[in-house]
Amino acid sequence: MKILDKYLIKQFLQTIVFGLLAFTVIFIVIDAMENLDDFIDQNVPALTILHYYFVFSPEIIKLMLPVSVLFSALFTAGKSANLSELTAMRASGVSLYRFMSPFVATTLVICLLSIYFGGYIVPMANKTKIYIEQVYLKKGIVYSGSNIFFQDSQTRIVSISFFDIATNNASRVSIQDFSADNLTGMKSRIDAQSLKFDSLSSNWIAMDGVLRSFFNVSQSADYFDSLKIDDLNFKPEDLIKKQRKPQEMNLNELIDLIDTQERAGNDPTATLIEYHSRYAFALTSVIIVLFGLPISANRRKGGLAVQVGINILITFIYLVFMKVSQAFGKNGALDPLLTAWFANLVFLAGAFITIPRMRN
Numbered sequence: 001m002k003i004l005d006k007y008l009i010k011q012f013l014q015t016i017v018f019g020l021l022a023f024t025v026i027f028i029v030i031d032a033m034e035n036l037d038d039f040i041d042q043n044v045p046a047l048t049i050l051h052y053y054f055v056f057s058p059e060i061i062k063l064m065l066p067v068s069v070l071f072s073a074l075f076t077a078g079k080s081a082n083l084s085e086l087t088a089m090r091a092s093g094v095s096l097y098r099f100m101s102p103f104v105a106t107t108l109v110i111c112l113l114s115i116y117f118g119g120y121i122v123p124m125a126n127k128t129k130i131y132i133e134q135v136y137l138k139k140g141i142v143y144s145g146s147n148i149f150f151q152d153s154q155t156r157i158v159s160i161s162f163f164d165i166a167t168n169n170a171s172r173v174s175i176q177d178f179s180a181d182n183l184t185g186m187k188s189r190i191d192a193q194s195l196k197f198d199s200l201s202s203n204w205i206a207m208d209g210v211l212r213s214f215f216n217v218s219q220s221a222d223y224f225d226s227l228k229i230d231d232l233n234f235k236p237e238d239l240i241k242k243q244r245k246p247q248e249m250n251l252n253e254l255i256d257l258i259d260t261q262e263r264a265g266n267d268p269t270a271t272l273i274e275y276h277s278r279y280a281f282a283l284t285s286v287i288i289v290l291f292g293l294p295i296s297a298n299r300r301k302g303g304l305a306v307q308v309g310i311n312i313l314i315t316f317i318y319l320v321f322m323k324v325s326q327a328f329g330k331n332g333a334l335d336p337l338l339t340a341w342f343a344n345l346v347f348l349a350g351a352f353i354t355i356p357r358m359r360n
Contacts, residue, residue: 004089005102011076012106019068020061027060028053035137044136052132058125059247062118062281067315069110069285073103073293096355100293107286114282119251127248152233154265155180155187160195160239168236170195173206175229188213190227203230233263246274254278269336273329276340287344288314290351321346 032053039049077099080086089099148160152175161172175190192209206227213220238260249257254275261268292314321343329339 004094008076008080008099008102009106011079012072012103015072015075016068016110019071020064023064023068024057024060027064028056031056038137042136048132048136052129052136055125055128055132058117058122059129062114062122065110065114066281066284066288066318069107070288070292070314073107073289076103077293096294100290100355103289103293104286107289111283111286114285115279118282119278123248123250123253126245130245130248148239150234151266153263155183158232158234163236163239168197168199170239173209175206175232186214190229192227195229197236201230202235203228204232205229234260246271251275251278269332270330272336273326273339276337277326280340280344284318284344287347287351288318291347291354294351294355318343318347 032049038044044052077086080089086099148158148163150158152158155178157176157178159174159176160170163170171194173190173192173195175192176186177188179185179187189212190206190209191212192206194207196205196207197203198205206229207225209224209227211222211224211227213222244253246254246257254271258268258271258275261271325334325339325342328334329336329342334342
């Protein structure tokens with residue numbers, strides 16, 4: 001590694017750290033002012049508030065990282081241009097591509113780390129954050145294990161009043177099966193006082209209930225003390241997962257959720273978009289650096305103010321593309337993979353157009 005590379009990477013990383021700290025502090029202060037009344041009304045202890053923003057910080061860092069990387073790249077390049085350092089580099093034979101290489105290489109490393117950070121660290125922190133919101137701020141309360149209602153297959157709906165995590169027993173259960181030819185026509189229904197999971201056979205056993213079968217003009221009812229059900233597609237751990245939000249799930253858990261939704265005949269589009277967006281957003285930094293860095297490498301009036309303005313403009317345009325593509329994707333107009341990567345592809349195409357022009 002040459003002295004020039006070390007110099008640029010050092011300036012680049014220092015500005016990223018500064019940007020992350022500044023943006024994170026600003027974000028936390030704004031959020032704290034917005035939620036201050038809620039904290040006071042609910043008598044939330046000061047240590048709990050500090051803990052809340054500590055576990056909130058990973059989510060903020062994930063969101064602010066692309067902005068910080070872009071700001072750092074534009075600021076470092078703009079500073080080099082304004083101080084005529086870039087002119088001296090070009091005079092000594094350093095091309096625009098060579099000047100950009102340490103920025104791009106460093107950003108790629110940051111992106112790879114971001115995949116793990118956003119895919120595993122952030123969801124783990126979000127679990128605690130959401131727990132504090134539910135317990136202390138009474139926001140988004142989900143009574144885990146209570147009033148669970150879901151589609152187990154394309155023709156089956158399951159309703160559970162309460163699920164005991166410790167014993168793997170469900171209480172007041174209803175299992176409704178519908179005709180594949182007519183989804184409004186019910187074929188059978190099981191109503192049971194409890195549903196127990198047999199870990200040895202991996203089957204559910206309904207206790208103290210009735211099995212009703214419906215025919216064209218008649219129906220039958222068979223009461224039972226115990227009934228083995230071997231074609232249910234869920235297990236005890238799946239019932240807890242169904243109560244969790246996607247932002248609490250890591251990449252592996254999102255894959256499991258997608259498989260469960262597909263197996264049950266549900267539409268997994270929103271979950272697929274969330275899964276692919278974890279990767280797409282992690283690689284946002286390198287793409288917007290490729291897009292914005294050549295623009296900032298040209299010397300212009302205004303100094304830091306111009307770099308900040310360019311940073312805000314590029315970030316705003318990127319967010320617009322991202323939100324528009326997600327809206328189309330969730331409505332089924334775009335493939336989930338294309339939805340997640342649409343904004344990155346647009347900016348990458350812009351980079352391929354911008355770089356040759358700036359080089360000349």
